[in-house]
Amino acid sequence: MDQAQAIFFAFQVWCNIGAIIALVFLTIGIDRIDEDAQGAYVFRLLLIPGILLVWPLVLWRWFILETKRDVWKNRHQPPRHAHFWVAIIFAITIPAVIIIGLSVRQTWPTNFEPQKLSLLQEQSQ
Amino acid sequence: MSEKKAPFFVGYLGIPKALKGFLLKLSILIFAGFVAGAVLAGATQDDPGEAGFRFDYGRQTVTGVLETKPYPLLYVTEGNERIKAGHTMMLSGQGKTPIMANLSQLEGNEVKVSGIILKRGDLDMLQVAGGQRGIEDLSKQGTIPKSEPLGKWKLQGEICDGKCLAGAMNPGRGLAHKACANLCLLADIPPVFVSSNPIEGQEFLLVAGPDGGPFPRELYNYVGQFLELETDIERRGDLLVLKINPSKITVIK
Amino acid sequence: MSVKYIPVQWNNNKWKYNAVMLASVFAYLWLFIFVTPDLMSNEGRINGQVHNARAFGSCAFLMLSVILCIGPLARLDKRFLPLLYNRRHFGVITAFVAITHAGYILNWYFAFSPSNKYEALLFSNTSYGQLSGFPFEVFGIFALFCLVILAATSHDFWLKFLTPRIWKRIHYLIYAAYIAVVAHVSFGILQDQQNHTFTLIFIVVAGIVAILHLMAALHERKHGDPFPSISDDWVKVCETSEMQEGFAKIAQLTQKERVAVFLHEGKLSAISNACAHQNGPLGEGKIIRCLVTCPWHGFQYDVTNGSSPAPFTEKVPTYNLKLEGTSILVNRNANAPGTFVEPLPMETMGVAK
Numbered sequence: 001m002d003q004a005q006a007i008f009f010a011f012q013v014w015c016n017i018g019a020i021i022a023l024v025f026l027t028i029g030i031d032r033i034d035e036d037a038q039g040a041y042v043f044r045l046l047l048i049p050g051i052l053l054v055w056p057l058v059l060w061r062w063f064i065l066e067t068k069r070d071v072w073k074n075r076h077q078p079p080r081h082a083h084f085w086v087a088i089i090f091a092i093t094i095p096a097v098i099i100i101g102l103s104v105r106q107t108w109p110t111n112f113e114p115q116k117l118s119l120l121q122e123q124s125q
Numbered sequence: 126m127s128e129k130k131a132p133f134f135v136g137y138l139g140i141p142k143a144l145k146g147f148l149l150k151l152s153i154l155i156f157a158g159f160v161a162g163a164v165l166a167g168a169t170q171d172d173p174g175e176a177g178f179r180f181d182y183g184r185q186t187v188t189g190v191l192e193t194k195p196y197p198l199l200y201v202t203e204g205n206e207r208i209k210a211g212h213t214m215m216l217s218g219q220g221k222t223p224i225m226a227n228l229s230q231l232e233g234n235e236v237k238v239s240g241i242i243l244k245r246g247d248l249d250m251l252q253v254a255g256g257q258r259g260i261e262d263l264s265k266q267g268t269i270p271k272s273e274p275l276g277k278w279k280l281q282g283e284i285c286d287g288k289c290l291a292g293a294m295n296p297g298r299g300l301a302h303k304a305c306a307n308l309c310l311l312a313d314i315p316p317v318f319v320s321s322n323p324i325e326g327q328e329f330l331l332v333a334g335p336d337g338g339p340f341p342r343e344l345y346n347y348v349g350q351f352l353e354l355e356t357d358i359e360r361r362g363d364l365l366v367l368k369i370n371p372s373k374i375t376v377i378k
Numbered sequence: 379m380s381v382k383y384i385p386v387q388w389n390n391n392k393w394k395y396n397a398v399m400l401a402s403v404f405a406y407l408w409l410f411i412f413v414t415p416d417l418m419s420n421e422g423r424i425n426g427q428v429h430n431a432r433a434f435g436s437c438a439f440l441m442l443s444v445i446l447c448i449g450p451l452a453r454l455d456k457r458f459l460p461l462l463y464n465r466r467h468f469g470v471i472t473a474f475v476a477i478t479h480a481g482y483i484l485n486w487y488f489a490f491s492p493s494n495k496y497e498a499l500l501f502s503n504t505s506y507g508q509l510s511g512f513p514f515e516v517f518g519i520f521a522l523f524c525l526v527i528l529a530a531t532s533h534d535f536w537l538k539f540l541t542p543r544i545w546k547r548i549h550y551l552i553y554a555a556y557i558a559v560v561a562h563v564s565f566g567i568l569q570d571q572q573n574h575t576f577t578l579i580f581i582v583v584a585g586i587v588a589i590l591h592l593m594a595a596l597h598e599r600k601h602g603d604p605f606p607s608i609s610d611d612w613v614k615v616c617e618t619s620e621m622q623e624g625f626a627k628i629a630q631l632t633q634k635e636r637v638a639v640f641l642h643e644g645k646l647s648a649i650s651n652a653c654a655h656q657n658g659p660l661g662e663g664k665i666i667r668c669l670v671t672c673p674w675h676g677f678q679y680d681v682t683n684g685s686s687p688a689p690f691t692e693k694v695p696t697y698n699l700k701l702e703g704t705s706i707l708v709n710r711n712a713n714a715p716g717t718f719v720e721p722l723p724m725e726t727m728g729v730a731k
Binding site for chain 3: 147307
């Protein structure tokens with residue numbers, strides 16, 4: 001129970017930090033690193049949940065863009081080569097998980113009759 | 126190179142003529158798939174069986190002797206139309222909360238208990254009303270009936286929390302319900318063993334720990350699984366109680 | 379898009395897409411929740427909360443399965459590409475359906491207790507050492523987090539901000555999420571259900587998802603873009619005879635980098651195969667009204683300089699080309715996005731050595 005409390009507390013702390021970062025990023029940061037965001041405000045509300053969850057990534061990218069470290073080549077090199085093995089592993093794991101799940105499935109012992117092992121009652125009579 | 130002549134879809138332009146029929150058929154197929162899925166999956170759920178809170182009976186008030194080990198039990202001395210004298214009634218608090226903090230102080234006393242009945246077949250339980258309305262101490266020492274040992278038995282079945290099983294939740298047993306059952310057990314709700322077939326005419330037995338106390342937390346791993354037990358059984362009033370033996374539990378295939 | 383961001387961009391096809399999707403989802407939920415209880419001839423009635431949780435949970439599973447089929451189907455047959463176009467809306471709705479499922483579970487099984495329900499969800503079942511009775515809820519929690527992260531980072535802003543490469547990597551989470559959902563179901567409801575209809579539906583649907591991914595992966599391996607051997611800076615892409623007006627030939631330069639060589643008005647130009655928006659395969663698109671058009675979301679580029687027409691500001695890298703006999707060679711060192719490269723007339727092939 002203590003662990004559950006700790007995990008839940010950590011999650012709340014995580015989201016609270018995210019909320020502060022969302023506030024700063026959406027009011028100051030975003031205009032500095034993306035010209036398309038300048039003058040556009042409503043869409044920023046949609047970004048809040050994402051920032052709450054992945055704020056370290058937001059900070060990192062903000063830093064990269066702010067310090068002009070962004071490498072343009074990276075923007076045109078999608079991770080497609082990983083896809084083959086990801087797809088193969090994915091396709092194998094799905095049936096494997098189902099088979100393991102069904103293999104531990106139990107059947108209700110409809111026909112089992114309770115058995116008396118000791119004759120305690122008879123002895124005491 | 127027929128691919129090069131294939132229709133080319135651009136989202137913000139119109140749909141190419143050659144694709145219209147295909148996309149229409151696809152849309153109908155997807156819609157039909159969802160419709161069929163809903164009806165097939167929805168209508169073939171297992172029957173949870175007839176069980177539930179008997180609010181239709183109204184609140185029941187009976188008098189009896191309270192025993193708190195392993196779990197709160199009431200040996201009814203003055204019954205009513207629904208709860209007969211001589212019945213051993215399992216008790217639970219509201220929802221997943223214990224009946225009251227220092228219930229054990231009332232051990233062996235005559236009490237007046239008021240609450241709502243939960244019922245599944247022969248299994249019943251009384252959800253005791255909250256606060257003073259629920260349990261009234263009559264400040265009189267009562268007599269707890271002597272328990273009658275029935276010997277050692279080999280059983281197969283499942284350990285559930287007695288409250289959900291008795292109808293607090295439908296369905297109220299099984300592995301998908303295990304976390305809920307554990308949460309109930311933590312709230313001092315009596316665990317119940319469902320036997321594959323009746324023992325001395327009873328399908329449901331109260332589960333006690335090896336020392337006669339509550340069902341130990343280490344054994345919660347077994348909740349919801351189908352088990353084979355070798356265990357001592359005793360009769361308390363009209364309720365069967367099994368004393369679990371941790372070294373004699375096997376998970377059946 | 380390089381005009382001001384708006385919350386959601388709409389057009390006719392997106393409305394139609396969402397209409398079909400939402401009609402399917404609403405039909406599913408309505409039938410499951412309101413119609414099927416009367417179709418069952420059960421003695422007891424399943425609690426409304428459990429019934430609803432099952433409706434939303436199974437609906438989310440079905441939606442996620444359809445979403446996952448779109449990618450491989452589009453790779454196997456281009457006619458499915460329109461389904462890819464607005465897949466993100468589908469994903470976001472799926473996240474909401476899954477959240478509703480979780481809400482019913484939390485407010486039923488983990489409510490009525492003095493404990494915090496989120497904590498109760500974590501501590502009630504801790505049988506991590508066994509398969510039967512494993513706390514399958516954690517699979518669901520993991521999948522839900524994945525779905526919410528993907529939905530929450532689905533706005534185009536995130537694509538540009540994170541770069542498509544990182545965005546795509548994050549979106550690989552969908553595979554982990556789906557496996558988690560499969561485990562969630564396999565170690566949850568499948569352990570209990572005595573009627574096997576749902577089990578069967580589940581196996582068939584998950585099986586289709588698995589098989590389509592396998593087929594698409596093998597198809598890609600067999601028919602994927604060629605990977606020419608590279609000895610110096612100049613890489614052979616294809617023969618001039620293979621070029622078709624308005625279309626491209628793609629070659630892989632490295633594992634990550636692909637070039638698309640287009641033939642437009644008899645002249646050759648090369649740009650990056652990866653669209654600036656979501657890294658869609660530009661070389662699988664075609665030239666419409668003098669502009670290379672991405673097959674995924676229709677982003678457009680001038681083939682000579684890799685720049686989107688005003689007011690858009692997307693740019694992709696360009697490449698230098700030369701002809702050797704009838705071979706088209708590309709210089710593997712990309713020019714900065716937006717660099718103009720004089721198109722290379724194909725007629726010179728006769729002149730070139």
